[in-house]
Amino acid sequence: MITQTEATIFLAEQRGCSQTDRFRSFHNFNFGSYQDEHRQPFGCLRVFNDDTLAGETSLKMNIDENTEVILLPLVGAVEYKNSLGETGFVEAGQVQIFSATQGMEYEITNPYSDELVNFLQIWLSGEKEGFTPGLTQTTFDLQQRNQLLSLFSTQSTGYIGKFGGREEGIYEVQSPETHGVFIFVIEGAFEVQNRLLHPRDGLSLQSVEAVEFEALSNDAILLLLEVVF
Known part of the structure; x- marks a missing residue:
């Protein structure tokens, strides 16, 4: 390995957490009620949430600035709909990029009745000018x-x-x-x-x-x- 470089470690057990009996979200950066002076955005990376939804539970998100929303299922699949009128499914082995302008929203639903789903939500600040809303989904x-x-x-x-x-x-x-x-x-x-x-x-x-x-x-x-x- 090369010589050690300056870095910040985000330990799993030190992440912020929002939780109900149907939903749990771990936050690497400040999000919602979780605010910590040491968890400011990293460049344009504003949100990095590790989310788990119970069966037939939905999560609605509102976008406050032009944002590239990256949705990456890790376990299971999620159903989505957004302000573009797009609906469908994203499953493990796929990634979705939702280019959302300020004021847009999207909703994620666990379509299973009795299985948990786990996914990453990543928000990257988009360009202030020339930003075009859209949706891309690819498989890996x-x-x-x-x-x-x-x-x-x-x-x-x-x-x-x-x-x-x-x-x-x-x-x-x-x-x-x-x-x-x-x-x-x-x-x-x-x-x-x-x-x-x-x-x-x-x-x-x-x-x-x-x-x-x-x-x-x-x-x-x-x-x-x-x-x-």
Whole structure:
């Protein structure tokens, strides 16, 4: 691994939490009633929520500025509808990018009667001018192991990968001067830039030209975002 660089670790057990008997959301950054001076947005990455919905439960979200909403199911599938009149399903192995202008809203529903669903909601601030609302949904295959697979490419970019134990990887940052990198471990354990990360831990990095990582367990899954500052 390369020499240690300046970074911020977001430990899973130190995340903010909103919870009812039907819904639970863990927050890596300030969201709703959870406010912490050390959890300000990371560049254009404003929201990174790890959500679980009980059966036949819905969650409605309102957008307060132009935003790229990334919806990434991890377990099960969710039903969605939004201000564009779009409806449908997103399931594990798919990612949805909803380009939402200020004032739009969307709703996520667990379509199952007695199963939990788990998904990530990620909000990236969009451009103030020339921002066009729209919806894109793509599929990825984690059977393509030991490599980072592209999830989306807007102003920012996102990747996901499943790695075997002791498999190593390196990500070359596209714009080190103006971009930062946020890492989130979905499953397993990784060493990233000499930091040990367990499931649902996060790591933010700035002013780095490359990010090196090594999977420390089999079938370990990593999410990597390169975001604009």
